[in-house]
Amino acid sequence: MQAEDNPVIDPKYEKNATSPGLANPATLKLLPIRVSQLCMRSALLQRGNALAALGKEDEARETYEKVLPILVYEPRCARVDWERHSVHVNIGNTYARVGDFDKADEHYKIAEALGNDHVNEKGGSEDDGRSMILCAKRARSFALKKVGRVDEAKKLLAEVIKDKIANDALAAQRKVEEAAANALLSQEAEVVGDGHGSAYPM
Numbered sequence: 001m002q003a004e005d006n007p008v009i010d011p012k013y014e015k016n017a018t019s020p021g022l023a024n025p026a027t028l029k030l031l032p033i034r035v036s037q038l039c040m041r042s043a044l045l046q047r048g049n050a051l052a053a054l055g056k057e058d059e060a061r062e063t064y065e066k067v068l069p070i071l072v073y074e075p076r077c078a079r080v081d082w083e084r085h086s087v088h089v090n091i092g093n094t095y096a097r098v099g100d101f102d103k104a105d106e107h108y109k110i111a112e113a114l115g116n117d118h119v120n121e122k123g124g125s126e127d128d129g130r131s132m133i134l135c136a137k138r139a140r141s142f143a144l145k146k147v148g149r150v151d152e153a154k155k156l157l158a159e160v161i162k163d164k165i166a167n168d169a170l171a172a173q174r175k176v177e178e179a180a181a182n183a184l185l186s187q188e189a190e191v192v193g194d195g196h197g198s199a200y201p202m
Contacts (some may be wrong), residue, residue: 041067041083048090052097061094078118078125085111085132089139096143104143112136130167134160 045068051060067087074080090109111132119130137160144153 001055005026012101037070041070043186045051045086052090052094057094057098061091064091066096076117080116081118082128082132085135088114089136092139096139096146099144099147101147101149108136108140108143111139127167127171130163134164134167137163 044063048060048063048067050065050177051057066085071080071084071087073081088107092104093113095101095104115129115132115134115136118124118132119126120129127139137156141153141156141160142198144150144156
């Protein structure tokens with residue numbers, strides 16, 4: 001079912017492939033561009049990971065950096081921001097492994113800021129945002145250990161563990177509340193279906 005017959009499309013490509021109007025002919029013409037970019041991003045990330053595994057940090061970093069320009073015109077959403085986040089954490093890790101903490105932390109801070117945006121801004125994904133923050137902090141703790149700042153690393157990692165426990169507890173509570181709300185809605189639907197509770201007696 002097509003909700004929009006004449007979507008307004010970005011001149012470069014459809015930013016959100018799941019948006020209404022995807023089946024519109026104008027959109028379909030642009031899909032190959034979008035798919036090719038998704039494939040390119042994935043290939044670059046995997047190539048960077050392979051180079052990093054071989055200890056070729058400079059080459060890995062250069063490969064990761066090639067992903068960022070492709071992401072410039074992508075929307076701000078949890079899925080794409082996780083991709084941005086991963087790129088910056090990976091770049092930071094290449095610096096961390098050669099002992100350049102300051103350069104590494106520049107990228108960890110960018111990754112952490114992406115998470116903070118989701119937690120603090122309207123329309124963000126709080127759960128994803130909190131996970132991004134913890135991931136960036138965890139990477140920072142290992143980078144601190146790499147340069148011999150062990151006490152700082154331990155303190156930060158303890159903070160990460162504490163926050164992870166709190167986040168898990170919050171997520172569990174939300175699930176309980178959602179289940180209760182859904183159960184209540186089901187009960188109300190059954191009452192309406194049975195014809196009870198009507199304000200207008202038959």
